[in-house]
Amino acid sequence: MPLKRSSLSRRSLLLGGGALLGGLAGCGVPAAYIPPGERAAADRSARDKRLTWANWPLYIDTDDERPGRRPTLEAFEERTGIAVEYVEEINDNDEFFGKISPALMNRRPTGRDLIVISDWMCARFVRLGWVQEMDRGRQPNVTRYLDPLLRSPAFDPGRRFTVPWQSGITGIAYNRRALGREIRGVADLWAGDLRGRVTLLSGLDEAFALLMQGDGVDITRWTADDFHRMCDQVEEQVAKGQIRRFTGNDYIKDLSSGDVLACQAYSGDVVQLQADDPDIRFVVPEEGAELWSESLMIPDLARHKANAERLTDHYYDPGVAAELAAWVDYVCPVPAARDVLASSSDEETASLAEDPLVFPDAAMRERLVIARDITPKERTEFAGRWNGIAGL
Known part of the structure; x- marks a missing residue:
């Protein structure tokens, strides 16, 4: 019997935000x-x-x-x-x-x-x-x-x-028709015509790697300095009103409705969105993207x-x-x-x-990287800083 692709909606990843459960989850007691x-x-x-x-x-x-x-x-x-x-x-x-x-x-x-x-x-x-x-x-x-x-x-x-x-990719999704141009990298999210129409993922573990890659960081060996430099840049964009909000999987609704023109997104979600709206595009940025x-x-x-x-x-x-x-x-x-x-x-x-x-084709595979994870010693400090920016 031939394989038949289901038309039912698939699971959107509900990745947690990195809460520290009594200190145990964040550090190896x-x-x-x-x-x-x-x-x-x-x-x-x-x-x-x-x-x-x-x-x-x-x-x-x-x-x-x-x-x-x-x-x-x-x-x-x-x-x-x-x-x-x-x-x-x-x-x-x-x-x-x-x-x-x-x-x-x-x-x-x-x-x-x-x-x-x-x-x-x-x-x-x-x-x-x-x-x-x-x-x-x-x-x-x-x-x-x-x-x-x-x-x-x-x-x-x-x-x-x-x-x-x-597996999946954290990259950038955008509406090509509504925006009227292509997005190629993380820096494109900070363009003037996207002011107030950009969302980022709220969870530290989901958001940080792609944003670091946009800054040219090798995410297999990133450092605390790399992390804080990335946070400085995001804080600057928040202050300018560039970022509409930080989201979980509800970015799907924002992108579909047109309230948002570009956002951090998961590849699997975009495959599903494209079935209804072919103008939705997914980008693995030129600087690379995280494979998780x-x-x-x-x-x-x-x-x-x-x-x-x-x-x-x-x-x-x-x-x-x-x-x-x-x-x-x-x-x-x-x-x-x-x-x-x-x-x-x-x-x-x-x-x-x-x-x-x-x-992923050969060209895309060359730009996919598994990020070094956040260590227990780093988590409390980094989660505190990121959650303050994201309003968590």
């Missing part, structure tokens, strides 16, 4: 750290064919005729005999951190075998020792097909503890680790990855899925293989 030898529990996978997977809402393929069905997940269950309890319970990174951190810091199981959170939050879990190293011997597809751009972020060299679920991921992790004391590793590898089969990509519209972490989509008999699905916001 020594008592909370779990050493490697204390992270695993007896694995029941061989005799107990099931697992529990926590994910975000609307972040997996469903059947258009029967929305309660999830074809790629059901295919895994049928092939392996492993029953998956799929729970759409993650709506915000910080909120979910607060939900499961008491169990993890007190060395108790969370009741979940697999979770999906944003990489900047994954970094906290890795530093705290709250996730288990995956066995790549059970994951030949991950080993073979994971996008080279995503293989070794600073917080998890070699991706030992995390595997990208979906939301990743799969196996928390400490998970009871079905091997089953979770097999499920993770299932989604790295190019055919399965293609089916998922045709639904969610984010950057696919499996480049080999492109050929699968291109061969589809469904014209709309086949066209997705040529969409650089799902499969």
Whole structure:
């Protein structure tokens, strides 16, 4: 059966704003750290064919005729005999951190075998020792097909503890027809004809990297001086009235209505907006843009680790990855899925293989970078400064 691209709306990433939950989320409290030898529990996978997977809402393929069905997940269950309890319970990174951190810091199981959170939050879990190293011997597809751009972020060299679920780009979206010209870089946001018609993302972790890149900073090794220089520039634009406001995903409404002409945006959102308005454009600036991921992790004391590793590898089969990509519209972490989509008999699905916001082309890939994450020591100072600017 050919792949058929869903026309239903996809999930807009609800990335959290970096709240410091009792100081624990922002700094590795020594008592909370779990050493490697204390992270695993007896694995029941061989005799107990099931697992529990926590994910975000609307972040997996469903059947258009029967929305309660999830074809790629059901295919895994049928092939392996492993029953998956799929729970759409993650709506915000910080909120979910607060939900499961008491169990993890007190060395108790969370009741979940697999979770999906944003990489900047994954970094906290890795530093705290709250996730288990995956066995790549059970994951030949991950080993073979994971996008080279995503293989070794600073917080998890070699991706030992995390595997990208979906990826995306933080860039600039704008209305080409209403603006009457192209936008090529971050500096273009500060042009006079955009005064009061620009928005930036409110979350520190979502906003800072692109703005630094606009200042020529290598975001794989940025410094505190780079950060504060960027904040100085944003404060100047706020004082001039250039920036209309700081937003979460509600920038989508502002851009669609015409209240805003240009904004920081996520690539997956723009793919969806373009379906209704082809004048909406997405730009990876000439200076570069941030490539980010939301990743799969196996928390400490998970009871079905091997089953979770097999499920993770299932989604790295190019055919399965293609089916998922045709639904969610984010950057696919499996480049080999492109050929699968291109061969589809469904014209709309086949066209997705040529969409650089799902499969970035060679020129775009050269400008995509994974940012160095904010360290625990930096977070309190930097969040305080940024939140003051953004009015949080």
